[in-house]
Amino acid sequence: MDADTDPVEFFDRIPFVDDLGIELTDASGGRAEGRLELAERHTSNERTGVVHGGVTYSLADTVGGAAVYSTVGRSTPTVDMRIDYLAPATGEELRAEAETLRVGAGVATVDVTVVDESGTRIAECRGVYKTGGGDGENVWQGNRGE
Amino acid sequence: MDADTDPVEFFDRIPFVDDLGIELTDASGGRAEGRLELAERHTSNERTGVVHGGVTYSLADTVGGAAVYSTVGRSTPTVDMRIDYLAPATGEELRAEAETLRVGAGVATVDVTVVDESGTRIAECRGVYKTGGGDGENVWQGNRGE
Amino acid sequence: MDADTDPVEFFDRIPFVDDLGIELTDASGGRAEGRLELAERHTSNERTGVVHGGVTYSLADTVGGAAVYSTVGRSTPTVDMRIDYLAPATGEELRAEAETLRVGAGVATVDVTVVDESGTRIAECRGVYKTGGGDGENVWQGNRGE
Amino acid sequence: MDADTDPVEFFDRIPFVDDLGIELTDASGGRAEGRLELAERHTSNERTGVVHGGVTYSLADTVGGAAVYSTVGRSTPTVDMRIDYLAPATGEELRAEAETLRVGAGVATVDVTVVDESGTRIAECRGVYKTGGGDGENVWQGNRGE
Numbered sequence: 371m372d373a374d375t376d377p378v379e380f381f382d383r384i385p386f387v388d389d390l391g392i393e394l395t396d397a398s399g400g401r402a403e404g405r406l407e408l409a410e411r412h413t414s415n416e417r418t419g420v421v422h423g424g425v426t427y428s429l430a431d432t433v434g435g436a437a438v439y440s441t442v443g444r445s446t447p448t449v450d451m452r453i454d455y456l457a458p459a460t461g462e463e464l465r466a467e468a469e470t471l472r473v474g475a476g477v478a479t480v481d482v483t484v485v486d487e488s489g490t491r492i493a494e495c496r497g498v499y500k501t502g503g504g505d506g507e508n509v510w511q512g513n514r515g516e
Numbered sequence: 517m518d519a520d521t522d523p524v525e526f527f528d529r530i531p532f533v534d535d536l537g538i539e540l541t542d543a544s545g546g547r548a549e550g551r552l553e554l555a556e557r558h559t560s561n562e563r564t565g566v567v568h569g570g571v572t573y574s575l576a577d578t579v580g581g582a583a584v585y586s587t588v589g590r591s592t593p594t595v596d597m598r599i600d601y602l603a604p605a606t607g608e609e610l611r612a613e614a615e616t617l618r619v620g621a622g623v624a625t626v627d628v629t630v631v632d633e634s635g636t637r638i639a640e641c642r643g644v645y646k647t648g649g650g651d652g653e654n655v656w657q658g659n660r661g662e
Numbered sequence: 663m664d665a666d667t668d669p670v671e672f673f674d675r676i677p678f679v680d681d682l683g684i685e686l687t688d689a690s691g692g693r694a695e696g697r698l699e700l701a702e703r704h705t706s707n708e709r710t711g712v713v714h715g716g717v718t719y720s721l722a723d724t725v726g727g728a729a730v731y732s733t734v735g736r737s738t739p740t741v742d743m744r745i746d747y748l749a750p751a752t753g754e755e756l757r758a759e760a761e762t763l764r765v766g767a768g769v770a771t772v773d774v775t776v777v778d779e780s781g782t783r784i785a786e787c788r789g790v791y792k793t794g795g796g797d798g799e800n801v802w803q804g805n806r807g808e
Numbered sequence: 809m810d811a812d813t814d815p816v817e818f819f820d821r822i823p824f825v826d827d828l829g830i831e832l833t834d835a836s837g838g839r840a841e842g843r844l845e846l847a848e849r850h851t852s853n854e855r856t857g858v859v860h861g862g863v864t865y866s867l868a869d870t871v872g873g874a875a876v877y878s879t880v881g882r883s884t885p886t887v888d889m890r891i892d893y894l895a896p897a898t899g900e901e902l903r904a905e906a907e908t909l910r911v912g913a914g915v916a917t918v919d920v921t922v923v924d925e926s927g928t929r930i931a932e933c934r935g936v937y938k939t940g941g942g943d944g945e946n947v948w949q950g951n952r953g954e
Binding site for chain 4: 665675676679680682703705713717720738739800
């Protein structure tokens with residue numbers, strides 16, 4: 371993968387990001403922002419319109435990865451992520467902001483906050499991404515010591 | 517929501533579960549199983565075909581919730597979830613098995629393992645779901661003490 | 663337990679808090695602060711003097727619990743906690759600040775930041791505490807639906 | 809640090825491990841076991857005798873690190889750890905068993921189960937340890953890309 375690829379362009383080319391409707395709006399210097407326009411297909415309940423937790427997570431994991439990508443210049447697989455749900459999402463949009471807490475030669479630790487269009491905090495996430503060991507493909511081999 | 521609803525029927529009616537292609541295959545007695553047939557739209561990289569972490573998470577969160585639903589008989593929002601990625605998913609299918617480690621009056625703790633069709637372990641997840649305080653709607657109010 | 667007990671007094675009576683040397687300095691309105699004076703017995707390596715991760719965690723879990731106690735007025739067992747280590751602690755003191763992100767009828771979600779005396783961030787923690795179901799004893803029975 | 813050091817000897821020399829009373833009983837091939845004899849000083853409440861969560865965590869983090877050490881042959885700092893408390897510990901002893909789920913060139917993922925002397929499951933933990941980038945000292949520099 372080309373380390374000079376613009377993060378926004380790189381992430382907008384990801385099939386699942388496109389399929390889900392995630393739009394990466396900014397990524398530079400270890401910070402990133404993205405948004406997702408909500409539709410009925412994103413919900414866990416037609417009647418209540420509450421968004422499925424997997425949608426919120428997918429936005430957070432993507433924007434968190436973009437924050438790391440923006441500082442290390444290559445694809446960085448997620449090692450682990452924790453998400454804490456703080457309020458049900460029933461609005462028209464989710465917005466995520468990510469920042470790196472630490473970027474190391476081996477791993478980076480990232481915080482991601484997800485809010486709705488009114489600024490209500492929907493979820494807080496914290497995760498670790500792999501920064502070393504090659505690109506998005508062989509980093510996994512590296513992860514497994516192969 | 518009807519506490520007597522069959523878990524498999526209940527989860528198969530969830531819009532995002534249907535949109536992503538998750539199939540809940542079993543849920544009873546605090547255990548649940550589900551599967552997801554992988555397509556290019558689920559990937560994070562067209563060339564490598566590696567599945568996006570949000571897809572793996574969405575399957576795990578859904579099957580984990582089904583395990584809790586199967587024992588408490590109602591919708592149980594996720595409070596928090598951790599996912600650890602162990603290998604890249606590049607196969608044709610993801611399979612998830614969930615079991616409750618503890619089911620309490622307030623919360624349940626759940627383990628979910630995700631494998632591919634060859635049995636390779638793709639991810640391990642552990643999460644907490646809300647079991648008390650009403651149904652999928654007002655449980656959140658309950659969560660916020662309202 | 664008396665819900666009117668001052669949080670600082672209550673936590674300073676905890677045997678392990680006293681044994682480890684944790685001092686709770688403030689707890690009110692869903693926020694708490696504490697400190698720990700470091701000694702060689704707290705380290706994971708005599709030569710480097712790096713503090714053992716269990717010491718940092720113990721301070722964080724205690725101060726996080728105090729933040730919840732300060733708002734719900736009773737002992738609140740930890741359901742789960744994640745700690746991310748950001749830098750090795752080699753100084754003379756650890757300081758922790760905790761704040762509740764959400765306080766519900768069933769559970770509370772809490773953030774805790776641990777720094778050393780120079781302000782270097784040593785660890786970030788996020789956890790869920792049980793707020794309902796009785797006091798520190800029978801809450802566990804409640805947790806297990808007994 | 810000497811990569812040939814026996815893990816049990818290495819961990820028994822850790823000041824906090826000795827101070828808390830943790831005994832590492834076995835560590836080889838990516839698995840480790842340890843125990844802790846409980847005393848009043850370990851409790852969070854004299855009256856109930858429930859063990860402080862920091863004690864359970866400290867045992868788990870130590871035994872988890874020993875499992876990684878046993879396979880990579882050197883000190884491996886904890887990157888992050890999640891602990892889920894499943895039952896209150898009020899017995900005479902805690903026992904921990906750890907196994908590596910994945911050991912990579914950069915990080916290892918580990919599961920740790922903590923039980924009491926009757927076999928009651930007290931806590932489940934999952935964490936990531938740093939396996940690359942030098943020894944217990946400069947691995948942190950590596951972590952911070954310095």
